[in-house]
Amino acid sequence: NAGVTQTPKFQVLKTGQSMTLQCAQDMNHNSMYWYRQDPGMGLRLIYYSASEGTTDKGEVPNGYNVSRLNKREFSLRLESAAPSQTSVYFCASTSQGAGTEAFFGQGTRLTVV
Amino acid sequence: QKEVEQDPGPLSVPEGAIVSLNCTYSNSAFQYFMWYRQYSRKGPELLMYTYSSGNKEDGRFTAQVDKSSKYISLFIRDSQPSDSATYLCAAHGGATNKLIFGTGTLLAVQP
Numbered sequence: 001n002a003g004v005t006q007t008p009k010f011q012v013l014k015t016g017q018s019m020t021l022q023c024a025q026d027m028n029h030n031s032m033y034w035y036r037q038d039p040g041m042g043l044r045l046i047y048y049s050a051s052e053g054t055t056d057k058g059e060v061p062n063g064y065n066v067s068r069l070n071k072r073e074f075s076l077r078l079e080s081a082a083p084s085q086t087s088v089y090f091c092a093s094t095s096q097g098a099g100t101e102a103f104f105g106q107g108t109r110l111t112v113v
Numbered sequence: 114q115k116e117v118e119q120d121p122g123p124l125s126v127p128e129g130a131i132v133s134l135n136c137t138y139s140n141s142a143f144q145y146f147m148w149y150r151q152y153s154r155k156g157p158e159l160l161m162y163t164y165s166s167g168n169k170e171d172g173r174f175t176a177q178v179d180k181s182s183k184y185i186s187l188f189i190r191d192s193q194p195s196d197s198a199t200y201l202c203a204a205h206g207g208a209t210n211k212l213i214f215g216t217g218t219l220l221a222v223q224p
Contacts, residue, residue, distance in 0.1 A: 031210055042201060042216035050210040090156055102212055104156030
């Protein structure tokens, strides 16, 4: 099993450009999450999807949109990238219910110039 | 204010020392409390989790949760250089199913 797969691994964008980060999991998990990680800031929740068909804002949703395409896939879109969105982005998934282990992808390193 | 606050560190200890890592949280709906370990340029991996208040031990690691004071702790006994990593506390639960992390503490265990 691949677990949680994120694409791309690296990306450089110019200010104002748009892009979509893709995430897919093959563990039949219900809940999926997008985080960004910046030095000294830990993992900050951007958006999450508790189950297929639902999405909710997290701690830092401004400048982002998400789509839960189906149970496997949860994408994150930057409509107009800004230098402040330079970060490492992680996707994670958990099975139904609280307390279950979250599995993370390998991360996407995004630089906005 | 973050719902989960963590002592930022960094923390440097000699090999064999006892390490104490601490977090607090503000959302009473959280029921599950976790510690993740993250090595450089990797995604976090679950180390331990605890449901509600109490202690949980796994080898050299002990996780404690005190819901009355909203305090989360991780103790590492006989620390090893291989324990050097960033440790992140996390809280999960309630109607929203949010999973919120602290800022992480970078631990360095010196041989």
